[in-house]
Amino acid sequence: MRFISYASGTDEGVAIKSPEGYRGRPVAELGGDLKSHLMDLPGLAKNLDDAPLLADFRYLPPIQRPDKILCIGLNYAAHSAESGFEVPGYPTVFARFANSLVGHGAPLVRPNASDLLDYECELAVVIGAGGRHIDEADALAHVAGYSLFNDGSVRDFQMKSPQWTMGKTFDDTGAFGPELVTPDELPVGCTGLGIRTVLNGDVLQQANTADLIFGVANLVATLSEAMTLEPGDVIVTGTPDGVGALRDPQIWMKPGDECRIEIDRIGALVNPVVQES
Structure with a gap:
């Protein structure tokens, strides 16, 4: 469905x-x-x-006002390496907020405060049955479905402090959708699917969800150790290597661009980029 x-x-x-x-x-x-x-x-x-x-x-966005948007950083080994970090032994968790979300086809907004708007293709997991202290063996039963996410990042604001939240939650910088796809249409844990970012027709990120360091079941179980997961909570599972900030030369999303996030068997999330008015 x-x-x-x-x-x-x-x-x-x-x-x-x-x-x-x-x-x-x-x-x-x-x-x-x-x-x-x-x-x-x-x-x-x-x-x-x-x-x-x-x-x-x-x-x-499939879920417009999630109570929690829980993002995972450095969850592909190649992205962790390009960022200068060791492969993490525990998930790197940060938050986004609902003000940052736009749907498929809606514009991503480059803010007036910065020109450094970056793309990040990611698999999004939507919680169905909530819970606390969820066992990893049971974790996938708590997933309602999967979708696509562009974790648009205002990089200079992200790096102003050790906490990344300011750069991750500017208004209208994160795209989510278009569909919520139920697990029965996809591989178990949504593993083994190609994931990519295509900016203006150029493939800039390309990987496979099998490369996730912490898979979906592990993330659900780990997050539920600390908090009660609730229906509609969104887990954004991390981006592969190839982000614009770490390219030479760097590539930033700018007004007039079109950014396309794809995951095999889930679909495509496409957004134009505009300047804040």
């Missing part, structure tokens, strides 16, 4: 992908947004099976 959150006029809604296109209903009709239905996606799918086909709509 593949779900999207969307806006049409003043209405927001949820839709399911069908052979004919997306079939959707307004949130008011469904009694809640996609986040509120994560514990019963088969029931949501049944409700949407005979819904009207969408015509004029725009994509929203």
Whole structure:
């Protein structure tokens, strides 16, 4: 199953992908947004099976207001090496916030405060069944689905202090979507899938989710040692090597660019880049 959150006029809604296109209903009709239905996606799918086909709509992030966006740094060995770090023995965790999220097709905004807006292709994991102290052997049962994420980073602000959050949560710098893909459509733990960034037609990052140092089950278990994971929480699993800041010469996203994030069997997340107005 593949779900999207969307806006049409003043209405927001949820839709399911069908052979004919997306079939959707307004949130008011469904009694809640996609986040509120994560514990019963088969029931949501049944409700949407005979819904009207969408015509004029725009994509929203699948989960628009996650309670937690938990990002993992240095989770590919090659990226850790290009960044000058040893391979970590424990996940490097930092936060993003919902103000930073845009959907598929919406512009990423280069802020007036900096020209150093970087791209990062990442696999996003959406929690369905919450919990605390989740055993790794049971962790994948807590995953509602997977999506794509561009962890857009304002690098100079990221590096102003040992904590990365300021550079990771500028308004409208992180793209998320377009679809929430349920685990039954993908390999176990979403492993073994090609992942890449394509900027203006040039492939700048290319790796495989099998290269993750800490896989999905491990991340769910590790994070739940410290906090209760809740439905709709998003784990952004890390980016491979090839980020713009560490290239020679450096490459930054700029107004007029198009950035495309791809993961095999999940899809593509495409966003233009504009300047803050």
